[in-house]
Amino acid sequence: MNPQNAIGIFDSGFGGLTVFKSIAQKLPDYNYIYLGDNARSPYGDHSFETVYQYTLECVEWLFQQGCPLVILACNTASAKALRNIQQLDLPKKYPNHRVLGVIRPTAEVIGNFSQSKHIGVMGTRGTVNSNSYPIEIHHFFPSVEVHQQSCPMWVPLIENGEHLHAGADYFVEQYIHQLMHQSADIDTILLACTHYPLLVPKIETYLPEKVRLIAQGDIVANSLTDYLQRHPEIEGKLAKTRQRIFYTSGEVSVFDQHASVFLEEEISSLKIKI
Template sequence: MIGFFDSGIGGLTVLREFRKILPEYDYCYFGDNARCPYGDRDDATIRQYTEEGVEFLFDQGAEIVILACNTATAHAIRYLQQVRFPDKKILGVTIPGAEHIIEGGYRKVGVLATESTVRNRAYKERVHIIDDTVQIQEIAAPELVPLIENGVFEGVLMEQILSTHLGKFDADIEALVLGCTHYPIIRHHIESILPHIPIIDPGYESAIKFREYLIRHPEIEKNLSRGGELSFFTSGDTMSFIKIGRNILNRDITQFTFSRS
């Protein structure tokens, strides 16, 4: 089983891409909706919450966990991989997104993300490890995740917020990274404001890279259960999670709940 962790519902956009490309595997998703958003929290808290979520997924039987959250990836993945779970497999979404910037030959790229992802300079640092001449402009949009978590995908307020933040990017950016896994839900709005700018979705890029990862690591692939089963857990309101999750995945989702004491 492949586990997915996110601060809320945004990671469902990553799960959606994985299921399109690798539908045969079993997946387990945990959204920490009760404590979402993570983007305005301090580094230690983000790391603690992410550690708890990842541990929960391993306890459910996950063979590998995907941090389907840019904020969690930026602040916790190295600690989780090197210190907390050195004998487990944990992957994030920022590296595939950053690698696609290089592979696409872009020289100046915008990143729309949460405050903490921007503060951490997650994409800039990762890209500059490979090529420090690529210009990365990171802009935070803190209002977006709370709106999306409450099921607000449309409307004047959403359009105004996006127009304000997208208008901060330099006019000559060559591509825009959706630096939060919630943002593909409102991708159509972003494309209407920046119609000629290619959009990079790290969730999609992560699914592509994960398929390649499994080919390189048959010893991991052989342990993944197959059956196309999906299970879902949330620390928040179950009915709200199901309602919004159906819209993202375009299917009914099985109801599981997890409440943290």
């Protein structure tokens, strides 16, 4: 039995669990349904059209489970699908539902962390190629210089459980070096993929001392808290019985094993076909 009137949280795989964890810690009373589209992940190298199609299918599935609000806890989906869903699909088919992403709330605050006004953004190819972060950040911080670096090997390393092994060091060092080579003035790096917090211990090993590393979980959780306070018409639809359920389109045993690493607790998921 699904929890009623839950907040839906969607990701292409496991990474959104880092956002879910922060949101659930900040807002523990609400009901949650998490969906990982692991059978079709990673989304990072798919076209805009494919990511939009996949994301919309998952959002609509969460709507069907009774979620009036869905969080795209996935940077690629937020970059490639959110605008179309908000502007094309919700007004026509789901006017009483809301879908939020992770890029805008991050862009609204990330400039506050930088003294030099040079920020590095590390993400998937899809997120970097979309140019969503430079565009959004410049809306709020016009004087900030944004330097981007795609890290195509990081998600596969994490999803295959290799991220803490010695073999991951080469790719961590390589991408950090490529980013810092763009500007010696970078003093803040945004991890613009929700998988990447699992690599923080290794990333910090290769960062210059002056550079601050920012993950998105707490930023998104704080933004959602503010959103619910400002939108009582949405908040009033959400039940608060502390129920949580996890779904995956992939293999349950694999999802549960990886999810326990992301969440630092054991879970039991259910499999669906989208």
